[in-house]
Amino acid sequence: MKRYDIAIIGTGPAGLEAALTAQARNRSLLLIGPDGLSPKISKADSIRNYLGLPDVSGPAMRAAFLEHLESAGIRITGGQVKNIYAMGDYFAVQTGGIDSMYEAETLILATGLPLSKGLPGEDRFLGRGVSYCATCDAALYRGKKTAVIGYTPKEEGEADFLSELADEVLYFPQYSGDVRTAPAVKVIREKPVEIAGEKSARILKTDGGEYETDGIFILRETIAPDKLMPGLELEGNHVKVGPRMETNIPGCFAAGDITGPPYQYIKAAGQGNVAALSAAAFLAAKQKQ
Template sequence: MRYDIAIIGSGPAGLSAAINAKIRNKNIIVFGSSNLSEKVIKAPKVDNYLGLYGINGEDLKNSFKAHIEKMDIQITEERINNVYAMGEYFVITANEKMYEANSVILATGIEYTKPIKGEEEFVGKGVGYCATCDAALYKGKRVAIIGYNSEAEEEANFLMEIASKVYYIPMYNKDYNVNKDVDIIKDVPLEVKGDTVASKLILKNTVLDVDGIFFIKNSISPKYLVPGLEIENGHIKVDRNMKTNIAGCFAAGDCIGKPYQYIKAAGEGQVAALNAVSYLDKK
């Protein structure tokens, strides 16, 4: 099945895009999480969302959820690894699964965590952002996973079935639901080192000799998500219509730039959806 619009992200930008695309009778798929957005649920008090003065993040999430449920919009709980522009349509991959859509709206938010030294230099050379996608390369090998959220635990458990050694470096405080053979290391990653490929992860208090290092973040950099996407100052470059440099690909919310705010994200989601609709209608 080919969707009219695939929306990647379930924060205010993605959900606002979804409701507007749905109002225009488009066949949509929204990728994200049932929690909608960590950046929504974590807000202690929101004073600047029109009509909802003083609301906390959890209640804001619940009101977003009630809205999409009333409009029969579901969230497909998948982490998208790549979006490929095929010319007339897009192929969207989530681990081994593939989806197709005639247009795409990127609403992935932004990862506030900066890459560590050497991380970007070794992408594709021992450094990756999706452990399950690349697991086959690490059969019998030593792998470190730096998890920025609890979803990374699943990736660590999956890799443990294949790799000889898995180090899990959690960047959050919670109970860790990982296989007993996974070595949990509470430390601060500082640098990736190696010659042609990454071979060492330097942490504040130790050094790990590894064959692969995965950074499992809330959002991966859009330049790795969508090959060929134009980036400007760390954000996706768009025009006033939220169009990116790739025909049929739009973007909205924190991923296109500051200020990082809910209402701006929601407004841009709407603009992106309406322009995706007019792009589809002209096709």
């Protein structure tokens, strides 16, 4: 398997600037995230304090970013990162099943603002009936009753996949618009409020009822950083970083909103730049040894 110098997770300003800097440093890089860039960029109304782009709208900023990437010849690898493993001398990044793995010497986390709070019971039952990845854990629920809480339409595919193995799949879409799932998937338009059980998650409580289940899959756009990468040290909900954007795990850096406020585009880009330079310096020091 090809081992990249730097894997960058996230396609907001922090991740993109990190990629441009890594490229300028002649490092092989893997940039993973939504390939149309972070959806948050287009949603911004207007940004007034980004150097060189006075009073720019979100969509215009997105277009400028994409153009810059293209001129630099940087390609985005689409997909959502489900797990990151700190293996000591390298990192493994998993985007789906066991075959969807990438390897890199260093890592830059730039996945944006972390989720503030999960559902009551979610943390307690994670790994005991609560999972964040259907393609990873579906085989454990063969012939069982499952519930899937999907926060974006792309999770419908995960529910369909699960329905091939599980006995029952209840799908709780947390977005408006049409839902297109396989006939075996039962769609319930209710809002989950709590996960309950004793030793393991057994009941999903919603604003409309209670559902007995053997497993609950919670599929959000972002996964809390310490769940995404076990062993990562947080400060509140954010990744704890030092002045070189280094985390507690050697070779792993973080940039942008994931590191805490202020939540500003220009700050995110600046941190992405620092993180990539730090990663390049880390690689240089490692190669000297």
